[in-house]
Amino acid sequence: MAKGSRIIGIDLGTTNSCVGIIEDGRLLIIPNDEGFRTTPSVVAFTKEGTILVGNAAKRQQIMNPENTVFSIKRFMGRKYTDKVVANDIKLIPYALQPADNGDVRVGVLGKVYSPPEISAMTLMKLKKDAEAYLNESIEKAVITVPAYFNDSQRQATKDAGKIAGLEVVRIINEPTAAALASGFDSKNKMKVVIYDLGGGTFDVSILKLGQGIFEVMSTSGDTHLGGDDFDQAVIDYLIEDFYSKEGIDLRNDRVALQRLKDAAEKAKINLSTLDSVEISLQFIAVSKDGPKHLQTILTREQLEQITTEIAERTAGPCEKALVAAGLKPSEIDEVVLVGGQTKMPLVRSVVRRIFKKEPYTGLNPDEAVAAGAAHQASVLKGDIRDILLLDVTAFSLGLKTEGGIFSKIIEKNSSIPTRKSEPYTTTKDDQSFTRIEVYQGEKPMAADNKMIGTFDLVGIPPAKKGVPKIEVMFDIDANGIIKVSAKDDTTGKEQTIKITPDSGLSGVEVDRMKKDIGEEFSKKITSGSKQNQGQQYKEEKSKGDEGLPAEASGDQKKKASIFDIFKKKER
Amino acid sequence: MAKKLNYYEILEVFPAATQDEIENAFKNMLFKYHPDHNPDKPDWAHEKTAEVLDAHKILSNQLRRTIYNFMIFAALREKPAEVAFNFFQGADKKKYEEAAGILQEGIALYDSQKQQALIKFQHAFATYPLPEAVYNMGVFYTATNKVQEAMRAFREAVKIEPGNQHYIRTVDKLGELIREIEKAKQMAGTGE
Known part of the structure; x- marks a missing residue:
C-alpha cells in the first residue's frame, strides 16, 4: 500500500461513526468494507478471542451483550464516580469499574480496557477501511467531538487517535463541523444555529458567517442527552407494559434488555414516518405457564407522550446559547438540524417553537459532521485557503483560590485559541514552590467544577517574599485543549512546572496501549465480511435485507416498514 | 522583554x-x-x-473601545515632574523625595501586583501630596472597573495641580465615558 499524506475527517459518534475526505475539491464519504457510509461505534470481544468492530459487532450484540461495548463515548474522560456514569451503569450490559486514578474502565472477558482504547478500536477499523478504499496508508485525521466536551474528554479522544496510530491534527466541534458542511456561502453575512442531537450528546452552537470566516458566537449543550435517552424511555414503557400484563420484570434479563433496546430503537425510527408500529418480541420470557411473547402496538402519539420531557430538555441550552450570543430568535437566519435524532417530528416541533422558524433540513444528519471534518482536514492540508473556523470554549477556565473559591481566568464562549497570563509571586521568604489548581466550569466553588489538574511551580530561586515574578500562561488551543506554562518574568527563562492531570492516560500508557492493541487488533480483528469495493457492494446491499443503504434520502426511507431491519443511523 | x-x-x-x-x-x-x-x-x-x-x-465593540482608549490615555504617570526652581526647604524636600521613591516602587509593582501598587500609591500620597500618586490611584481604579473612585482620584490631581492640561482632559474624558456606560446600561436594561 502506498504511503499517503492525506488527512481524513472522522465523526467518532456515540452510536455511529463516519469518515469523509475532500478529493479534488469534492466531498467523498468513505464507505466501510461492507459498503455502508456509517459504521456502528460498537466493539465486541468474542469468547473465541476475536475482536469485532462495527456492523459485525452490532449483529452479534443480542447473543453476547456482556462483551459488546457500545456508546463508549459517554464514558470518555469521565470519572467512575460521576453522577452520569452511575446512572448509565444500570442501563448497560457490559461491566464498568474504576481505574486507580478514578477514571472509568471497561471489563470484558477478564481484561480491562480504558475508553480511549475501545474508541481506538473503532478508529482502527475506520482507518483500515479508508486505507483499503483509498489504497494508501492514512496517518492523519481530524476528529470531531461534541462542543460541550471538556478538556479531559478532548484529551481522551486525542489519546484514542494516538492508540489507533493516527495523528489527530485537529479536534473540532461537531456543530461547527456541520456548519462548515452546510454549504451556506460563507461570503454572505448570516447567523446560523446548529442544533445537533446525536445518539448520546446534544450540542447547540450559534455561528456568524461572513467573508469566509465561520465564527462561533456561543455554544451550549448537554453531553448526556441524545437518541439513547429516547430509546430508554421506550424501553421503560415496554417493560412497564409487559409487567402490568404478565407480572414479569424484564429488567433483570440482559438478553431481553438487548432485544428490547433493538426493538425500541427501530420503533422510534419508524414512528418518524409511520403513525403506529407493532412491536413483537417472541419468547421474551418464560413463566410457569410457558413462554411469553411481548406483543404491543405503539403509536406516534404515545411515543411523543413518553419522550416529550426529553425533547424539551434541549430548550434550556438553546436559550442559553441565544442569550450568550446576545441574539433574539428573529435575528437567526437559519436553524440547521444535525444528528439522527433530529429526524423525529417531535424534535422538529420543539425546534420550531424555540426558534420560531422552520428548521433547515438540507443536510444529511448522519454525514454532515464527517463532511465538515473533511473540509477542515482540507484546510489544514493547505488545499482550501479561503475558509477559516473560529470556535469558542464551552466552559470557563479558572483557579481554586482562597476558601476554595473558583476564580475565572478565561470566560466561557471566549474565542479560541486564547492565552491569558497571570502574575505569580511568593508569600514567604525563600519559598521555592507554589501550587495552582485548574478547573473548568461555571459554579462559584472550585470543587463543584471539573478539575483539570494540579500545576506546581517548583524550583523558584530563593528570594524575599514578593520578589520573584512568575508569569503563568493559561492557553486553550484551537483543539479546545488546555495548556499551562510559566516563565520567570525577571530572567525570561521557562519556569519548571510539575503537572498532575486529574484524569486521563499518561504518555507511557498511551504508547503501551498502542503497541498492545496494535498487535492484538491486527491478529484478531474481523469485520465480518470480505473486502469489497464500496460502490458496487452498496448497490447489491440495497436490494438485500440487511438494511437501507446509508445514502438513501429521507424520502426513500419513508417506504420502510417495521419489518425492515434498520441499521442504526444516529451518531 | x-x-x-x-x-x-x-x-x-x-x-x-x-x-x-x-x-x-x-x-x-x-x-x-x-x-x-x-x-x-x-x-x-x-x-x-x-x-x-x-x-x-x-x-x-464601541463601548469597550472607548474604555480602552481611555486606559491608553490615562496611563501611569512615571515620575513627578521636575520642579523648575527649588522652593523646597528642609523637611518638605525630604518628604517630597521619600514620596517620589515610594511612587516609583508602586509603578514597578503595578504590572504584577496591582493591589500592592495601590497601597504604595496611597502611601506615597500620604507622605507628600504628589498629584502623580493620586492620579495613579485613578489609573488603578479605572483598570479595576471602579469608575467613580477613579473620577474622585483624577479630580484630586486637578485640585493639586490645576494647570496640568492632561489631568483636566482625563477628568473630561472619564466624564464622557461614565455617561456612555450609563447609556449602555440603560439600553441593556430595556432589553434593546
Whole structure:
C-alpha cells in the first residue's frame, strides 16, 4: 500500500461513526468494507478471542451483550464516580469499574480496557477501511467531538487517535463541523444555529458567517442527552407494559434488555414516518405457564407522550446559547438540524417553537459532521485557503483560590485559541514552590467544577517574599485543549512546572496501549465480511435485507416498514 | 522583554480607524496567523491569533473601545515632574523625595501586583501630596472597573495641580465615558 499524506475527517459518534475526505475539491464519504457510509461505534470481544468492530459487532450484540461495548463515548474522560456514569451503569450490559486514578474502565472477558482504547478500536477499523478504499496508508485525521466536551474528554479522544496510530491534527466541534458542511456561502453575512442531537450528546452552537470566516458566537449543550435517552424511555414503557400484563420484570434479563433496546430503537425510527408500529418480541420470557411473547402496538402519539420531557430538555441550552450570543430568535437566519435524532417530528416541533422558524433540513444528519471534518482536514492540508473556523470554549477556565473559591481566568464562549497570563509571586521568604489548581466550569466553588489538574511551580530561586515574578500562561488551543506554562518574568527563562492531570492516560500508557492493541487488533480483528469495493457492494446491499443503504434520502426511507431491519443511523 | 503592542498595533490599524476598517483588518490577520493556516508553526500561530482575538474583542465593540482608549490615555504617570526652581526647604524636600521613591516602587509593582501598587500609591500620597500618586490611584481604579473612585482620584490631581492640561482632559474624558456606560446600561436594561 502506498504511503499517503492525506488527512481524513472522522465523526467518532456515540452510536455511529463516519469518515469523509475532500478529493479534488469534492466531498467523498468513505464507505466501510461492507459498503455502508456509517459504521456502528460498537466493539465486541468474542469468547473465541476475536475482536469485532462495527456492523459485525452490532449483529452479534443480542447473543453476547456482556462483551459488546457500545456508546463508549459517554464514558470518555469521565470519572467512575460521576453522577452520569452511575446512572448509565444500570442501563448497560457490559461491566464498568474504576481505574486507580478514578477514571472509568471497561471489563470484558477478564481484561480491562480504558475508553480511549475501545474508541481506538473503532478508529482502527475506520482507518483500515479508508486505507483499503483509498489504497494508501492514512496517518492523519481530524476528529470531531461534541462542543460541550471538556478538556479531559478532548484529551481522551486525542489519546484514542494516538492508540489507533493516527495523528489527530485537529479536534473540532461537531456543530461547527456541520456548519462548515452546510454549504451556506460563507461570503454572505448570516447567523446560523446548529442544533445537533446525536445518539448520546446534544450540542447547540450559534455561528456568524461572513467573508469566509465561520465564527462561533456561543455554544451550549448537554453531553448526556441524545437518541439513547429516547430509546430508554421506550424501553421503560415496554417493560412497564409487559409487567402490568404478565407480572414479569424484564429488567433483570440482559438478553431481553438487548432485544428490547433493538426493538425500541427501530420503533422510534419508524414512528418518524409511520403513525403506529407493532412491536413483537417472541419468547421474551418464560413463566410457569410457558413462554411469553411481548406483543404491543405503539403509536406516534404515545411515543411523543413518553419522550416529550426529553425533547424539551434541549430548550434550556438553546436559550442559553441565544442569550450568550446576545441574539433574539428573529435575528437567526437559519436553524440547521444535525444528528439522527433530529429526524423525529417531535424534535422538529420543539425546534420550531424555540426558534420560531422552520428548521433547515438540507443536510444529511448522519454525514454532515464527517463532511465538515473533511473540509477542515482540507484546510489544514493547505488545499482550501479561503475558509477559516473560529470556535469558542464551552466552559470557563479558572483557579481554586482562597476558601476554595473558583476564580475565572478565561470566560466561557471566549474565542479560541486564547492565552491569558497571570502574575505569580511568593508569600514567604525563600519559598521555592507554589501550587495552582485548574478547573473548568461555571459554579462559584472550585470543587463543584471539573478539575483539570494540579500545576506546581517548583524550583523558584530563593528570594524575599514578593520578589520573584512568575508569569503563568493559561492557553486553550484551537483543539479546545488546555495548556499551562510559566516563565520567570525577571530572567525570561521557562519556569519548571510539575503537572498532575486529574484524569486521563499518561504518555507511557498511551504508547503501551498502542503497541498492545496494535498487535492484538491486527491478529484478531474481523469485520465480518470480505473486502469489497464500496460502490458496487452498496448497490447489491440495497436490494438485500440487511438494511437501507446509508445514502438513501429521507424520502426513500419513508417506504420502510417495521419489518425492515434498520441499521442504526444516529451518531 | 519586548514591549507589548497595543491593540491598534496588533491589528495594524490607525487609532482613528472606522469599525469597518477594524473588521477587515481582523479578518486579514486571522487568515494570516490562525493555526489552521500555519500548521508548521503552531506555537507562534497560537500566540499571534490569541493576541488578534483579544484586540478584536475590545476594538470591535464601541463601548469597550472607548474604555480602552481611555486606559491608553490615562496611563501611569512615571515620575513627578521636575520642579523648575527649588522652593523646597528642609523637611518638605525630604518628604517630597521619600514620596517620589515610594511612587516609583508602586509603578514597578503595578504590572504584577496591582493591589500592592495601590497601597504604595496611597502611601506615597500620604507622605507628600504628589498629584502623580493620586492620579495613579485613578489609573488603578479605572483598570479595576471602579469608575467613580477613579473620577474622585483624577479630580484630586486637578485640585493639586490645576494647570496640568492632561489631568483636566482625563477628568473630561472619564466624564464622557461614565455617561456612555450609563447609556449602555440603560439600553441593556430595556432589553434593546
